Amino acid sequence: NAGVTQTPKFQVLKTGQSMTLQCAQDMNHEYMSWYRQDPGMGLRLIHYSVGAGITDQGEVPNGYNVSRSTTEDFPLRLLSAAPSQTSVYFCASSYRPDRYYEQYFGPGTRLTVT
Amino acid sequence: GDSVTQMEGPVTLSEEAFLTINCTYTATGYPSLFWYVQYPGEGLQLLLKATKADDKGSNKGFEATYRKETTSFHLEKGSVQVSDSAVYFCALKTPGAGSYQLTFGKGTKLSVIP
Numbered sequence: 510n511a512g513v514t515q516t517p518k519f520q521v522l523k524t525g526q527s528m529t530l531q532c533a534q535d536m537n538h539e540y541m542s543w544y545r546q547d548p549g550m551g552l553r554l555i556h557y558s559v560g561a562g563i564t565d566q567g568e569v570p571n572g573y574n575v576s577r578s579t580t581e582d583f584p585l586r587l588l589s590a591a592p593s594q595t596s597v598y599f600c601a602s603s604y605r606p607d608r609y610y611e612q613y614f615g616p617g618t619r620l621t622v623t
Numbered sequence: 624g625d626s627v628t629q630m631e632g633p634v635t636l637s638e639e640a641f642l643t644i645n646c647t648y649t650a651t652g653y654p655s656l657f658w659y660v661q662y663p664g665e666g667l668q669l670l671l672k673a674t675k676a677d678d679k680g681s682n683k684g685f686e687a688t689y690r691k692e693t694t695s696f697h698l699e700k701g702s703v704q705v706s707d708s709a710v711y712f713c714a715l716k717t718p719g720a721g722s723y724q725l726t727f728g729k730g731t732k733l734s735v736i737p
Contacts, residue, residue: 513666551627551712551727552667567724599666601725607716609655609674612725614666 513615532600540606541583629728646713654715656696
């Protein structure tokens with residue numbers, strides 16, 4: 510049982526490049542989400558999914574796309590990277606989205622856009 | 624909207640000192656409240672939670688009590704250790720359909736020195 514895994518751990522992009530951050534969980538969780546963590550800002554929700562084929566926007570969705578074709582995987586796509594997207598990205602999952610269930614976080618991807 | 628305010632750090636304590644990290648919140652309805660901990664270079668881990676007023680969450684010597692009258696969820700530990708050095712996040716999740724977001728405070732960095 511690996512929990513929530515994320516790849517890559519580190520990435521450097523040039524402005525305008527695109528890339529996909531991978532996230533996978535092996536706990537059969539319905540709910541998955543992506544957060545970004547910036548200094549002094551806490552974590553902010555980018556996108557989330559309540560099941561395969563269902564996604565929705567969070568607080569800061571601009572510049573990011575997601576899809577959920579399987580229960581296990583929830584990739585985050587940066588369409589055209591900008592320096593403002595330099596951040597640490599965390600994927601999280603929980604059995605159900607409601608308030609009683611703990612969210613499990615991956616180890617994070619540190620992204621730098623130059 | 625929902626919000627979480629926690630004391631700004633960094634906080635530096637000597638080993639065996641008493642720890643309090645203040646957290647207050649604004650939310651509609653009756654949220655669940657959480658403390659997450661992030662050790663250096665890692666993702667977030669749930670430390671403790673409380674789902675209704677007057678509940679006390681506890682784990683690893685840490686405690687926090689859900690105080691509805693003061694809208695607070697302060698984190699305490701009687702005797703900190705060097706291994707407690709980390710960033711601590713207070714968070715809430717409000718009940719109800721369509722409400723899937725964990726709202727985080729900005730985090731408080733704790734450093735414990737021998």
